[in-house]
Amino acid sequence: MATETTAAEGSSLVFHPMDQFIVKPLFGDGAIAWYTPTNVTLWMFLAIAAIFGLLVLSTSKRAIVPTRMQSVAELTYGFIYKMLEDICGKEGVKYFPYVMTLFMFIVCANFLGMIPTSFTTTSHFAVTIPLALAVFLTVTILGFVKNGAAFLGLFWVSSAPLALRPVLAIIELISYFVRPVSHSIRLAGNVMAGHAVIKVFAGFAAIAVISPVSVLAITAMYGLEVLVSFIQAYVFTILTCVYLKDALHPSH
């Protein structure tokens, strides 16, 4: 996506759809070192607070008959637990805290990003690439630790005709290494695109004639983005489960 800066044209139309993704220091205007508290820090910590409120504070009463918030926490727990168990089987349940961490972080960051003027941490490749790489490395290491060399059977499609197997092995190998790329870009790309589109519509709202249409479009996009926020977190998590299944049961 190219820069849409058309400010100097003298018109009232000013598009800065990408400015919402700028990382800024929280205090002062200094340069950004690796340790500087930035808006990234703020919104990630808000995600932690949201997760803490949702899963810890809401369950503090340990009610047999749950309150509304507690049943939300229980449903979330059951949703991810069942997903992991369905895909990976009983052995996968061991990795539940890890999968739950990924899901809760992404879903909370996505929804916090839907607050107007907020900063969406999951729209950055710098966030999604480490997440996807972590999954990729975990699955690869786990696969070799659990299965030894038999993990390479993942690339050797034993149900295919013998002549086809080397070709398939190359394709499987490529697709295996493309996983972290698609895994990370899918999440950041979806979130970023939606936010940028909303910002573009917002830029059009400056023209009085177009502004009702613009506001309607923003509303519609916002609804779609709420959906995307959840679906992308879900997709990221379910793919993590699928990759984990490969590590636990490498046979096709």
Place this chain on the structure above:
Amino acid sequence: MATEPIAEEIAGSCVDAYGSAIGMPQLCFDWFPNQIFWLVITLVVIFLVLSRVALPRIAAILAERQGTITNDLAAAEDLKAKAVEAEEAYNKALADARAEAQRIAAEARAEIQSGLDDAIAMADLEIAAKTAESEKAIAGIRASALDSIQVVAKDTAAELVTALGGKADAKAIDGAVDAQTKG
């Protein structure tokens, strides 16, 4: 956005002099270390919170609820069995009471019947005695009436014979009257 130009060295290579993004901020590698650093901290914190506190607690709540439901179902089953038992006992008591009532009624009926039979027998005896007495009295009356008829007949016959100019033969008249009244 900021309208004042800002110092080039502070803005870095990703933001222009007006504070707007140059290209995609997502591809600004100046910011990568910062984002990765805070991401790692965030993930570690979330992982610790989830694995130490939240997930065991929710698992415990769910298990406890499951246990409670199972216990309650068992208790309900028990109570249901007890209710069935109580109903059976009630029905049995009812049947017993009904049988007892029928027995008492039959007894009473038999008692009354026997009393009635006695009374009827006694009344029959009395009636028979009275009938016999009456029959005797009637027989007496009939005999006396017969005697009177013979006497009257003889007298009348003697008178008639006399009136007709005959001579009243007492013996003949007696014989005739006896012969007439005998049949």
